[in-house]
Amino acid sequence: MSTSSDPTTTNATTASRQEMAVVLPANLHARPAGQLARAAAGFTSALQLEYAERTVNPTGVLAVMGLGATAGSTVTVRAEGHDAAEAVTALAEILATAE
Amino acid sequence: MSASVGIVLVSHSAELAAGLRLLVEQIGSDTVPLATAGGTEDGRIGTSYDLVLAAIRSVDRGGGVVVLPDLGSSVLTARTVMDDHPRPDVLLVDAPFVEGAVAAVVTAASGADMKTVADAAREARHVHKL
Numbered sequence: 394m395s396t397s398s399d400p401t402t403t404n405a406t407t408a409s410r411q412e413m414a415v416v417l418p419a420n421l422h423a424r425p426a427g428q429l430a431r432a433a434a435g436f437t438s439a440l441q442l443e444y445a446e447r448t449v450n451p452t453g454v455l456a457v458m459g460l461g462a463t464a465g466s467t468v469t470v471r472a473e474g475h476d477a478a479e480a481v482t483a484l485a486e487i488l489a490t491a492e
Numbered sequence: 493m494s495a496s497v498g499i500v501l502v503s504h505s506a507e508l509a510a511g512l513r514l515l516v517e518q519i520g521s522d523t524v525p526l527a528t529a530g531g532t533e534d535g536r537i538g539t540s541y542d543l544v545l546a547a548i549r550s551v552d553r554g555g556g557v558v559v560l561p562d563l564g565s566s567v568l569t570a571r572t573v574m575d576d577h578p579r580p581d582v583l584l585v586d587a588p589f590v591e592g593a594v595a596a597v598v599t600a601a602s603g604a605d606m607k608t609v610a611d612a613a614r615e616a617r618h619v620h621k622l
Binding site: 423424426427430431434435452453454455456458459461 | 515518519520521591594595598599601602603604612615616619620621622
């Protein structure tokens with residue numbers, strides 16, 4: 394996985410905050426955006442996707458596409474909640490393997 | 493998980509509806525019940541009451557149906573069908589055709605209920621593509 398991962402955990406109780414930066418191997422176009430949105434809907438944690446100082450909710454396929462994130466750029470995935478670690482791992486994996 | 497919401501794409505053009513269907517199946521999912529009602533029954537540009545009614549029935553899995561019209565008489569025809577066959581679990585939704593269909597299918601694929609799917613399609617109007 395061609396990620397520059399930097400997980401930071403602030404584990405107070407069972408909920409945690411996770412963050413991971415991913416360098417995109419390809420443009421974040423329609424298909425990976427759709428994959429990302431469907432995967433994101435399966436988690437209960439609050440999710441954020443940040444690119445070029447813009448933040449969107451990854452469950453919104455159109456908002457993700459609207460970021461216009463291009464190959465070689467860095468996208469940061471953030472999650473806060475009980476399944477934050479799983480969410481960040483799953484979403485980062487989709488971003489890192491996008492074609 | 494409850495039954496999937498069905499999606500109906502109503503267009504003046506069979507090709508437009510079929511093309512949009514291919515697109516949303518690629519971006520979203522090919523497992524969401526989806527039907528097109530495009531053009532007239534004899535293949536011309538226009539809309540067909542019977543095709544819309546058949547499309548709604550074909551995607552009804554019990555989780556509700558969201559109907560997305562392209563414009564103009566697609567709206568009128570769909571509205572007539574729904575006036576004649578009023579059901580609380582079939583919604584005609586005001587949304588951009590392409591963006592609304594993508595958002596609706598992705599949302600339905602994640603197991604969302606009819607209201608959530610309809611809201612996702614409506615909100616597509618407010619998402620910037622640039």
